[in-house]
Amino acid sequence: MIIIRAKYLGFCEGVKMAIEKTNKALRESKKKIFVMGPLIHNRQVIKKLSKEGLKIIEDLNELNKDGILIVRTHGLPEPKIKKAIAMGVNIVDATCYKVKSLHKLAKQLVKEGYQLVLIGDHDHAEVGAIKESIKDNVVVISSPDEVEKNKLSRKIGIVVQTTQREENFSKIVNKILEKVEELKVFNTICKASILRQNAAYELSKNVDLMIVIGGRDSANTNRLAEICQGNAETYHIETKDELKKSWFRGKKKIGITAGASTPNWIIEKVEKEIERICTKSK
Amino acid sequence: MIIIRAKYLGFCEGVKMAIEKTNKALRESKKKIFVMGPLIHNRQVIKKLSKEGLKIIEDLNELNKDGILIVRTHGLPEPKIKKAIAMGVNIVDATCYKVKSLHKLAKQLVKEGYQLVLIGDHDHAEVGAIKESIKDNVVVISSPDEVEKNKLSRKIGIVVQTTQREENFSKIVNKILEKVEELKVFNTICKASILRQNAAYELSKNVDLMIVIGGRDSANTNRLAEICQGNAETYHIETKDELKKSWFRGKKKIGITAGASTPNWIIEKVEKEIERICTKSK
Structure with a gap:
């Protein structure tokens, strides 16, 4: 055998970086260290970090005012980060740099006048953060079959959840292509x-x-x-x-x-x- | 039966307009009326117009200096139009408005820093005119198999010959999509x-x-x-x-x-x- x-x-670079930042905060700061939702999607790692003092919260109201909020690898909606800052909390941004780039490109497409399509899983944290950050018209599409169900404009901009499969991404782009005059696509798959x-x-x-x-x-x-x-x-x-x-x-x-x-x-x-x-x- | x-x-609108402009020139002007290459791809129509005085030339040197040059529906390379104007010839532009829009969008993509891919038939007049107008790096691709044969950058802009089939267009775009980080596509099919x-x-x-x-x-x-x-x-x-x-x-x-x-x-x-x-x- x-x-x-x-x-x-x-481990990818983004996850490594997030854990290093969290460990550093736990080690060096006397403040209470919070993260909203799991830092990464691994319960064993989260359990270990929790033992060392990391507190996972589901709502900003659970924050201590003089605490530190770590932004998880999947990112957080901008309004939530702004709210935490306004509460007087320090921010340690552990958003994966690929996810950060996705946020930036999504915003750019909206600014350029495209109707934004985000290819990704409806209930994924990364998708949720982008949806909530960009208040404009964002359509989330998870499979080729869903293309028909949405009213798309003639000018579409596309970004994709960093962990999507290339095959699903290209099938969806292809379906959208049939319907539009102008298409701008950023392949943001990691x-x-x-x-x-x-x-x-x-x-x-x-x-x-x-x-x-x-x-x-x-x-x-x-x-x-x-x-x-x-x-x-x-x-x-x-x-x-x-x-x-x-x-x-x-x-x-x-x-x-x-x-x-x-x-x-x-x-x-x-x-x-x-x-x-x-x-x-x- | x-x-x-x-x-x-x-007849489409573009062809109708080109024939009207040519007939008007033949009817109203006393100058010699030239067209470089066939005005449209129909020999019977061309034969009829030739009888009425239209002269088809293959080279700008065949122009009379006080003549009128009709630009055919498929367009002409910009350097050729400029040369004709410099020769003192009057221009009647009968380029199809869809082809004109294709020229404009191709130029825009180059200006925006994209490597330009023109999906079309290598030996078609419309493709030739665009290739010669845009002196920058243009890649012409006529079938999905040809995608592999070209060195493509990570940032691609695509336009398509107005008379291509949607199916061929989308297959080629899909193949290119696998290779790039950023893609901007104008569906210029008429x-x-x-x-x-x-x-x-x-x-x-x-x-x-x-x-x-x-x-x-x-x-x-x-x-x-x-x-x-x-x-x-x-x-x-x-x-x-x-x-x-x-x-x-x-x-x-x-x-x-x-x-x-x-x-x-x-x-x-x-x-x-x-x-x-x-x-x-x-």
Whole structure:
């Protein structure tokens, strides 16, 4: 039995930076450190940070006035950030720089007179933040079928959630193209996501089993699982405790990948547990 | 036997306007009237206008200095128009207004810093005029396969020959989309072309035979023939003299369409000849 890691997997630059900023704040400041919603979509990391003092809140009213608010990787709506500042709270912006660029380009398109289409999952935090930041006419479209359901103008500007699949993005753009006279598109899909997606795709074609590690609420991890499922038997887990012996019976090549919010220590624990299960069952 | 005309066929506004301007010049001016290349892609119309005094030239040196130069519907490269003006020649601009808009948008994209892609047929007059007018980096792409062959930048602007098929256009845009970060697209396909294409498609599904009337060098007429071929037995003719009795044997429903540069008098002659053939062979 061999375990093969995907060429690209785990923490991306944006997640790394967010955790470093949070750790720094927890270490160096005596103020209370808050984050609105999960900093990243990984419960194990969040649990660890919570133990060290990070407080996750759902509403700005839960903030201490002399606290520090960390803006999560997915960003926050601008009105919320402004409100926190007005409350006298310090801001540590841990928004992923790719998400920041997406906000900027979305705003630019609106300023240039385009009707804005945001391709993404309706209930994703990144999408929600952009929707609330840009008060103008924004249409969120998650699948090609939804194109018909929206009234689109003849001049459309498109941005896309950083963790979307290229295939879904291009299908939707193509459908919109049929309906417009002018189209301006920024492909804001994160290259780190694409690298992980392509690597997972290639690996899953050549193994008997794929283990995808990462938060169940992590969009990019879910996409990795979706992609692998087409090629191999695939299980999406958060931690080693979810692994089942039966999965590995008769399997020789086992592939591993992990979402951009999955830390290396979780990946390593899973890898060791797979080795243990397979050695034991021999 | 019945003959059914496509809902939209024949002369478009641009062609009508070009012929009116040319007739007016021939009628009202005592100067020699020139056109560089065929005014429209219909030899029968050109023959008629030539008899009335229009002189088709291939090179600006053939111009009389006190003549009038009519700019054909497909447009002329700007350097050529400037040269003609510098020679002291009067200009009558009969460029189709859709083609003029295409020139303007192509220029705008270059000015905005996009690498320009012109989707169109390499040897078409409209494409040639734009290529020569915009001296900057223009890439002409005629099919999806050609996308790979070109070195494209990360910021692409796209315009499309007015008589291209929507399907080819969207396939090419889709291929380019995979490669870029920013894309701005103007769908410059002429709606008159699309109306004729859709009407020909619908009609050809419901007849035994399609007769497509128009110049063999007319891009939009050739597209009509391509579209009809998928659904019904199709013949592309320029005049009634090309009709063959054998085509009509056993046929009950005969569809007719005509390109945007085909005059009504040719369509009517073809229609009458079909009636004559079918009545005679009963």
